[in-house]
Amino acid sequence: MKNTDSYSDIIRSLESFQSIEAPERIRQKVINHWITVDEKTKPSYTSFFAVRIAVIVLSLLVLGTAGVVVASENSKPGSILYPIKKKVEQIKVFVTQDKAKKTDLQLNNANNSLNEIKDSAKENKDTELNNATKEYERDVKGAIDTAKKSGSEDILNKTQNTLQTHTEKLEEVKTIVPTQAQQAIQNAINASEKGKEEVKSNNGTGNTNNSSNANSNAEIKENGNSQNDSHGKK
């Protein structure tokens, strides 16, 4: 009816009152009085599974048919299906509840990104290289967060060891790529190193060679999966 543009400063001031919250003592009182101990401590599985079901349904709607998803699995950076592949990877991580499996998936995604870094760098594809580096950094960060949240020494060790392998692999790649690609590789190395240190400090054990990690399905596999196969054929 009437334009409120001329009152935008007043409206902004009024909106700033949105940050007013009820005193904490009332919130505590509500929790103590209304929420039972079980409810306070138990995870909300209903909500949890509902989120995952919703994600799956929405993902299928957004991503179209399952065929597209399957077809995207072998896609490479720059391909039209590549963004779908990356989203599928993220969704798989999101819907995985088990911390160990989740970390594995994230490290595996990091491993895929690492191979994409290597391929993009070798082929002088700067945009793809930068994108793959960002993906790698994100995957590593995700894996570290999950490992830390798990509080499990095994998971932390596995993450630490995998990242150590990543660093070594990246150092190797750095020596064989053109100069202009080296900075991106260095960024990935920094992400891996930083992650490793973060996990190490969180773990406290400093274990860098846990034998149980030797079989980690998240470890670097030169040509160990379909993504790597496609790279390996080049």
Add this chain to the structure above:
Amino acid sequence: MLSWIKRHASKFSKKSDGVLIKKAQAGDRNAFGNLYLKYLDAIYRYVFFRVNFNTPDAEDITELVFQKAWENLGTFKNKDGNFKAWIYRIAHNTVLDHYKKQRTTKLDEYIEDASESLEEIIGNKMKTQAILVALDTLSDEQKQVVTMRFMEEMSHKEIAHILEKKEDAIRALQYRALKQLRELLKTYEEYR
């Protein structure tokens, strides 16, 4: 895209008001506790501005609102409207009852107290005290519209439903309130 999915999935998946209400109506205290926590801040803010920023009164009335909601939950019909509108309606009536019982308010004292504690939240965008004084000069209806519209981000339709008025009337109240606030703040700036 994932963030979009997460955002919408979380909206979709959160125990909806409907589910919680149904459980609460069956006597599930946890379900009601979750509804309570969900609407606590919004109802507190609404009451706080209606009782002239008197924190103790705002706390007492907020608790009373939810107590009434729990006692009358059986009368709430899910299909007739949303819980949000219903609880705001209870808050509105509870504040009116409060004023019937206790008409006098030490406004200046409360404004001073409130502006001191809110200054940190609001920063220096505009003098908090001036806004609070200006807000207090609004009619009760104008104050409600301004609170619900700009602090709770409700639509004109939602506000109209709660206050049982037409949307045009809400827009008119909003416009007059903003105009009045502008004039008062202008005067404040000139005289300070």
